[in-house]
Amino acid sequence: MSPPTDTTTKPWDDIPGTYVQDGDHYRRGYRLNMLLMTLNTEEGRRAFAADEAGSLDRAGVTPEQKRAVLDRDWLAMLRLGANVYYLLKLAAHDRVSVQHMAGSMSGISEQEFIDMMVSGGRSPEGNLYTDATEGGS
Amino acid sequence: MSPPTDTTTKPWDDIPGTYVQDGDHYRRGYRLNMLLMTLNTEEGRRAFAADEAGSLDRAGVTPEQKRAVLDRDWLAMLRLGANVYYLLKLAAHDRVSVQHMAGSMSGISEQEFIDMMVSGGRSPEGNLYTDATEGGS
Amino acid sequence: MARIVGGVGTSHVPAIGAASDNDKTGDDYWAPLFAGYGPAREWIRRVDPDVAIIVYNDHATAFSLQLIPTFGLGMGSEYPPADEGYGPRRVPMVHGDEKLSWHLAESLVVNDEIDITFVNDLHVDHGLTVPLTIMCDRPEEWPFRVIPLAVNVIQYPQPTGHRCLELGRAIRRAVESYPEDLRVVVFGTGGMSHQLQGERAGLINREFDLAFLDRLVADPDGQAAVPHVDYLRQAGSEGLELIMWLVMRGALGGDVREVYRHYHVPASNTAAGLIVLEPVGDKG
Amino acid sequence: MARIVGGVGTSHVPAIGAASDNDKTGDDYWAPLFAGYGPAREWIRRVDPDVAIIVYNDHATAFSLQLIPTFGLGMGSEYPPADEGYGPRRVPMVHGDEKLSWHLAESLVVNDEIDITFVNDLHVDHGLTVPLTIMCDRPEEWPFRVIPLAVNVIQYPQPTGHRCLELGRAIRRAVESYPEDLRVVVFGTGGMSHQLQGERAGLINREFDLAFLDRLVADPDGQAAVPHVDYLRQAGSEGLELIMWLVMRGALGGDVREVYRHYHVPASNTAAGLIVLEPVGDKG
Ligand SMILES: [Fe+3]
Numbered sequence: 001m002s003p004p005t006d007t008t009t010k011p012w013d014d015i016p017g018t019y020v021q022d023g024d025h026y027r028r029g030y031r032l033n034m035l036l037m038t039l040n041t042e043e044g045r046r047a048f049a050a051d052e053a054g055s056l057d058r059a060g061v062t063p064e065q066k067r068a069v070l071d072r073d074w075l076a077m078l079r080l081g082a083n084v085y086y087l088l089k090l091a092a093h094d095r096v097s098v099q100h101m102a103g104s105m106s107g108i109s110e111q112e113f114i115d116m117m118v119s120g121g122r123s124p125e126g127n128l129y130t131d132a133t134e135g136g137s
Numbered sequence: 138m139s140p141p142t143d144t145t146t147k148p149w150d151d152i153p154g155t156y157v158q159d160g161d162h163y164r165r166g167y168r169l170n171m172l173l174m175t176l177n178t179e180e181g182r183r184a185f186a187a188d189e190a191g192s193l194d195r196a197g198v199t200p201e202q203k204r205a206v207l208d209r210d211w212l213a214m215l216r217l218g219a220n221v222y223y224l225l226k227l228a229a230h231d232r233v234s235v236q237h238m239a240g241s242m243s244g245i246s247e248q249e250f251i252d253m254m255v256s257g258g259r260s261p262e263g264n265l266y267t268d269a270t271e272g273g274s
Numbered sequence: 275m276a277r278i279v280g281g282v283g284t285s286h287v288p289a290i291g292a293a294s295d296n297d298k299t300g301d302d303y304w305a306p307l308f309a310g311y312g313p314a315r316e317w318i319r320r321v322d323p324d325v326a327i328i329v330y331n332d333h334a335t336a337f338s339l340q341l342i343p344t345f346g347l348g349m350g351s352e353y354p355p356a357d358e359g360y361g362p363r364r365v366p367m368v369h370g371d372e373k374l375s376w377h378l379a380e381s382l383v384v385n386d387e388i389d390i391t392f393v394n395d396l397h398v399d400h401g402l403t404v405p406l407t408i409m410c411d412r413p414e415e416w417p418f419r420v421i422p423l424a425v426n427v428i429q430y431p432q433p434t435g436h437r438c439l440e441l442g443r444a445i446r447r448a449v450e451s452y453p454e455d456l457r458v459v460v461f462g463t464g465g466m467s468h469q470l471q472g473e474r475a476g477l478i479n480r481e482f483d484l485a486f487l488d489r490l491v492a493d494p495d496g497q498a499a500v501p502h503v504d505y506l507r508q509a510g511s512e513g514l515e516l517i518m519w520l521v522m523r524g525a526l527g528g529d530v531r532e533v534y535r536h537y538h539v540p541a542s543n544t545a546a547g548l549i550v551l552e553p554v555g556d557k558g
Numbered sequence: 559m560a561r562i563v564g565g566v567g568t569s570h571v572p573a574i575g576a577a578s579d580n581d582k583t584g585d586d587y588w589a590p591l592f593a594g595y596g597p598a599r600e601w602i603r604r605v606d607p608d609v610a611i612i613v614y615n616d617h618a619t620a621f622s623l624q625l626i627p628t629f630g631l632g633m634g635s636e637y638p639p640a641d642e643g644y645g646p647r648r649v650p651m652v653h654g655d656e657k658l659s660w661h662l663a664e665s666l667v668v669n670d671e672i673d674i675t676f677v678n679d680l681h682v683d684h685g686l687t688v689p690l691t692i693m694c695d696r697p698e699e700w701p702f703r704v705i706p707l708a709v710n711v712i713q714y715p716q717p718t719g720h721r722c723l724e725l726g727r728a729i730r731r732a733v734e735s736y737p738e739d740l741r742v743v744v745f746g747t748g749g750m751s752h753q754l755q756g757e758r759a760g761l762i763n764r765e766f767d768l769a770f771l772d773r774l775v776a777d778p779d780g781q782a783a784v785p786h787v788d789y790l791r792q793a794g795s796e797g798l799e800l801i802m803w804l805v806m807r808g809a810l811g812g813d814v815r816e817v818y819r820h821y822h823v824p825a826s827n828t829a830a831g832l833i834v835l836e837p838v839g840d841k842g
Pocket residue numbers: 286331333401464465515
C-alpha cells in the first residue's frame with residue numbers, strides 16, 4: 001500500500017480543523033488503525049502495553065506514525081491517518097477521557113474542554129468555513 | 138441457533154434432487170459448514186485429520202451431521218445442511234474428485250459420473266420438475 | 275401481520291452507557307439528561323414491541339478497515355455486547371429474531387434491490403447497546419428481540435440520505451409482508467451534532483439539530499436531500515451519524531406523530547437528542 | 559478518460575485451473591477446451607487493457623456464512639491467490655488499482671446508490687484466478703491490474719438479475735468519469751449450466767446456455783428479468799452463477815458486438831462457456 005497524497009479538491013476542504021475519513025485518509029492510516037483495532041481484546045491490550053515500539057514496528061506503521069503514538073500526540077496521529085473511532089481504543093487503553101483526547105487535539109486542557117462542552121460546546125459561529133466568512137465556500 | 142424445519146413452500150420445491158442454500162438450509166448447516174471452512178488452512182486440515190470426531194464435537198454439529206461426516210455420506214451431509222461449496226473442502230481434504238462426490242450423491246460411481254459428463258451431462262429431459270411433466274409446476 | 279408501531283431516534287454516546295452502568299445517573303452532570311428519558315421509557319413500555327430493528331453504526335468493533343459493509347444486517351440468534359477497550363459492557367445478551375432477519379433479507383434484496391451484507395456472528399458495541407439502555411434502563415433481560423442493522427457512517431463514501439430513507443421504506447414493506455403478528459419498533463441512532471476530532475473538536479450546533487428534528491418529522495424527503503458535506507460542516511464530522519435516523523423515519527411511512535422530544539447538551543462531547551415517533555393511523 | 563473496451567464472460571471451473579497448473583492442457587480431455595481459448599487470448603493481447611474488473615463469486619474462501627456481502631468490492635493493492643484446500647494456486651500475485659477502486663466505490667455508492675461492501679484484505683479463489691488463466695495462460699506476471707468484485711450467488715437471497723445489470727451500468731458510468739486514460743475490461747465469470755450437488759448432480763443444459771449467450775448479447779434486459787428459480791431449474795443449482803455475466807453486460811452499454819464465442823462440455827462437471835464482447839462504437 002503506497003502512502004497517498006491528497007491531490008484532488010474535496011467539498012469538505014474548507015471545513016476548519018476537521019479530518020475526513022476518505023480514501024486518502026483510509027490508505028494513509030490503514031496499518032495504524034489496524035494496530036489500534038487490536039486494542040479491542042484483552043490479549044491485544046496486553047501485547048501493546050508490554051512492547052509499544054515493537055507492536056508498532058510489527059504493524060508496519062511509518063516512523064512518523066510510530067513517533068506520534070509513542071508521544072501520544074493525538075493531533076499528529078489524526079493527521080497521519082488515524083481515525084478518531086480507532087483512536088478512542090488507545091484513549092481507553094490509556095484510561096484517558098475523550099475530553100482529554102479532544103482537548104489535546106484542539107489545543108486546550110481536559111478541564112477547559114469539559115467546561116466548553118458544559119457551556120454548550122464549540123460554537124458554529126466562525127467555525128464552519130476556513131475563511132471564517134459564514135456562508136462562503 | 139435452533140435447527141429449523143422448512144415450513145413454507147418455495148418456488149424451487151418442485152426441482153428434483155436439488156438442495157437450495159436458503160435461510161433454512163443456512164441455519165441447519167451453519168456449524169457444519171463453518172467446520173468445513175476450517176479446511177481452508179493447513180493448520181485446520183491437520184487438526185481435522187488428527188481427530189475428526191473431536192473436531193466435529195467441538196464444532197457443535199448434531200449427532201446426525203457428525204455421523205454423516207465420519208461416514209463420508211455426501212448426500213446425508215447435504216440434506217443435513219452442508220453446502221456444496223463447503224463440501225468441496227472436504228473432498229479436497231480427502232483427495233477425492235468432484236465426480237466422486239457428485240456421483241455418490243446421485244447414486245453412481247465416479248467413473249459412471251465421468252462418463253455421463255463426457256457424454257454431455259445429465260439431460261434436462263425429465264429432470265426439471267419433480268412430477269417429470271415438463272412445463273408443469 | 276407484523277407492523278411498525280413506532281420509531282425512536284436517539285444518540286448513542288458511550289458515556290451515557292457508562293453513566294448508567296456505574297450508577298451515575300443521579301449526578302449533577304447526568305441527572306438532567308436521564309430525567310428526559312423517563313417519558314420515552316414509559317412510551318416503549320406501553321407500546322411493548324416484540325422486536326426492535328436497531329439501525330446503528332459499528333465503531334471499529336465488529337468491523338474494521340478490512341471490510342466495511344454499507345448495510346450489514348444481523349442474521350443471528352444472539353449478539354453479545356462487545357469489548358471496545360474496557361471489556362464488554364455488563365448488560366444483558368441481545369437476542370435476535372432469525373426468522374424475521376431472513377424475511378427482511380429476502381424482501382430487501384429481492385423486492386427492493388438493497389444490497390445487504392448478511393452478518394451472523396456480530397458483537398454489538400455501544401452504538402446498539404446504549405440506545406437499549408436509554409429506552410429500557412437496566413432490566414435483567416432486554417424486553418424485546420433485536421435485529422441489528424449496521425450502517426457505514428465512518429468511511430467515505432457513506433450511503434446517501436436518500437438511500438437511507440429508501441432503506442427505511444423498504445423495511446416498512448418487508449415488515450408489513452411478514453405473516454406473524456409482531457409489533458416492531460425501529461431505532462435510528464447516533465448523533466446529534468458532535469465532533470470528537472481535530473482542532474474543531476467539540477462543535478455543537480443546536481440550531482442544526484433542532485431543525486433536523488423538525489424536518490425529520492415533517493419533511494423527510496427534504497432532509498434526505500441534504501448532502502453529507504452539510505452534516506460534516508454543520509453538525510461536526512461525527513454528526514453525520516444522523517443519516518441513520520432517516521432509515522427509522524422511512525420505516526414509519528408517510529405522516530408521523532411526534533410523541534416526545536428531548537434535547538440536552540452535553541453528553542460527553544455530544545448533543546444528546548431523542549425523538550419518539552408513531553406512524554399516523556396506527557395505534558401503539 | 560477511462561473507458562470500457564471489452565467484456566468477457568467465462569466459466570471459472572477449478573479443474574480448468576488445475577489442468578493449466580499441472581500441464582494437462584494437451585490431454586485428450588482438455589485439449590478441445592483449451593484450443594477454444596486461443597482466439598480470446600489473442601483478443602485480450604490485442605486489446606491490452608490496463609485494468610480488469612473481475613466480477614466473480616467467492617466459494618467459501620474469503621467469505622463464509624459468518625458474513626456474506628451482496629457486492630464486495632476489492633480496495634486493496636494486492637490480492638493473494640487463496641488456499642482452497644490444496645494450498646494456494648501457484649499463479650502470480652494479483653495486483654489491484656487502489657485509486658480506481660476508490661473512484662468506483664464513490665461513484666457506485668454516491669451516484670448510483672449501490673450498497674457496496676469495501677473489502678481490503680482479500681484472498682482470491684479460483685472464481686477470479688481461473689478466468690485469468692483462461693484469458694492469459696501462464697505469464698510470469700498478470701498483464702493488467704485487477705479489481706475484484708465479489709457477488710453473492712451462493713446464499714439465497716441473491717441479487718436480482720436486474721440489479722446485476724444495473725450494477726454493470728453503474729460501473730460503466732463510474733469508469734467513464736475517471737480522469738485517467740485507462741483501458742478497462744470487465745469479466746463476468748461462473749456458470750454455465752452445472753449442478754455439483756444432490757441426486758440431480760451433473761445436469762447440463764446446452765439449449766439454456768446457448769439461449770443465454772444469445773440474449774446476453776441481444777436482449778440483456780430480457781435476460782435480466784429471468785427469475786432465479788429458472789436458473790436453478792434449467793441451468794442447475796450452481797448455474798445461477800451466470801447472473802454475474804449480466805454485470806459485465808451492463809458495463810458494455812447498449813449495443814455490443816460479439817467478437818468470439820466458445821462452448822464445450824464438460825469441464826469437470828460443468829458446461830464451459832466463453833464469450834468476448836466489445837461495445838459498439840468503441841475501438842479496442
Ligand atoms: Fe457513534
